[in-house]
Amino acid sequence: MNYMPAHSRTARSGVLFDAARRVIPGGVNSTARATWSGWTPYPLFVERGTGSRIEDADGNVYIDYLLGLGPMILGHRPPEVTQAVVDFIENRGTVFALPTADEAVLAEKIVAALPSVEQVRLCNTGTEAVLYATRLARAFTGRHKIVRFEGMYHGFSDAVYWSKHPSLEKAGPDSRPQPVAQGPGMPKGVEANLIILPWNDADALRDVVWTHGHEIAAVLTEPLMCNTGCILPEPGYLEAMRAITAEAGILLIFDEVITGFRLGLAGAQGRLGIKPDLSVFAKGLGGGFPVAAMGGRRDVMSLVDQGRVSMAGTYTANGIAIAAANATLDMLARPGFYENLDAVSDRLRLGLEDVLQDAGLPAHVVGLGPLMQVWFSEKPIRNYREAERHADQALFDRWWRGMLSRGVLFHPGAYENLFVSAAHSAEDVDATLDAARDTAQELLRGA
Ligand SMILES: Cc1ncc(COP(=O)(O)O)c(C=O)c1O
Structure with missing residues (x-):
C-alpha cells in the first residue's frame, strides 16, 4: 500500500x-x-x-x-471488453446511421435478464434514457406531472434536474417539498410538471396520488437512493409504491442507472422483487463505454414502435457502445x-x-x-x-x-x-x- x-x-x-x-x-x-x-x-x-x-x-x-x-x-x-471494441472498430466501423444485427443481440440479452423489460431502446447516457422514459410515460398516460424524490439524481436535463440537493431554507415543508432548480438557466415553468416528495414515505405518496393522481404520468425513483449516499428502501416501501401507482394508472419508472446490472443481472428490481413499468439502465451495462437503455412494458414501448414517440440520436447504438455492452453482459452472465x-x-x-x-x-x-x-x-x-x-x-x-x-x-x-x-x-x-x-x-x- x-x-x-x-x-x-x-x-x-x-x-x-x-x-x-x-x-x-x-x-x-x-x-x-x-x-x-x-x-x-x-x-x-x-x-x-x-x-x-x-x-x-x-x-x-x-x-x-x-x-x-x-x-x-x-x-x-477489462481485456474482453477492450478486445471486442477494438475488433469492432478495426473490422467493421463505428457509426452507420443504420442498424447492425448486434443491436438486437444486445436487446435480447437485456430482455432475457429483466422480466419487466419486454422491449428496449438503446441510447448513450442515463440522462437521455430518463428523458425518453418520462416522455414516453407522458405520451402513454396523457398526463403531465412526474413525481420525483428529493435527494435523487436523474441526469441533468431541464425537466428533472430539480431538488437533487436543495438547501433546506428553499425546499419547503418536510412533508411537501417545493421544487428547487439545480441552478439558473432552467426554463421558466418546467417545475409545474414536477411533484417533489420525500423518499421512504409511502403516506406522502399516497396523499399526493389521492389529490393529483389524474395528472401524474409517472413516479420516477431509484430503487435504492444512491445519490444521497446510499439509503435503502424501508421494508414494504417499494411494494407500496408499486401498488399505489398501479391502482392510479401511473407508470412506475425505476432509474437503475447505478443499480442496473450491478445488484444482479436483473438489477435492483430483481433483487428486491419489484416489477416497474419502465426502467432505465446505463453505467454497469457498458463496462466503461457510454451506452444506456430504456425499456419496459410492450404496450408502453409500442408508442415508439408506431413512431408516435420519437427517440433519435446520431450516436445511439453506435458500434463501439454495442460491442462493449455485448461483451460486458457476457462477462456479467458468467456463472x-x-x-x-x-x-x-x-x-x-x-x-x-x-x-x-x-x-x-x-x-x-x-x-x-x-x-x-x-x-x-x-x-x-x-x-x-x-x-x-x-x-x-x-x-x-x-x-x-x-x-x-x-x-x-x-x-x-x-x-x-x-x-x-x-x-x-x-x-x-x-x-x-x-x-x-x-x-x-x-x-x-x-x-
Ligand atoms: C440514478 C442516476 N440516473 C441518471 C444519471 C445520469 O446518467 P448519465 O451521467 O449517464 O447521464 C445518473 C448519473 O450518475 C444517476 O446516478
Missing part, C-alpha cells in the same frame, strides 16, 4: 489543473469532478487505470472505489459472477462497519452488494433531509482525506457511493481495511 500524505505528492495534478482551468471552466468536464464537489484543492489527474487500481499523473497508485462513478464494474480495461462480486463487497462493507464500530466512531456503513457508503451520523438516515440534518460532512471529509492519503480512492462527497468491481480482490479489501483502521485512529485523535 502506498502511504501518501494527501496532495503533498500530487504536484503534477496541480499543474495540469491550472493548465486545464485556463481553457475549461472549472478545469473539469463534469460537476462531480469539480473542486466545489469536494475535490480540493484540485482533482487528481489520472494517468491510467488497471483492474482495481488507478495511477495518477504523479505516479501514485490507489485502490479505486470511485470506478468512474460506476461504469467500471469489471475494473479498468458465479455476482456471487463473487457480492462476497468481496460484503467483506468490505462488513469490515468497514467493524472497523468504525470498534473505533467507537458514530458511523454506519449502508449498502447492498457492490454499492455502499459510510454515514457519519448518530442516527440512521432514511431520506435526504435526515442526511442534511444528521450526517457529519466535516467528519466524512476527514475520513476521505485520511483514506486517500493511505492509497484508497473514492469520491470526496458523502452523498456519493463506493463501488466495488469484479477486479477487486479480498487482498484489496484487506488493504483497504488496514487503511480504514489507521484512518479511524486519526479521526479519534482529531488530527
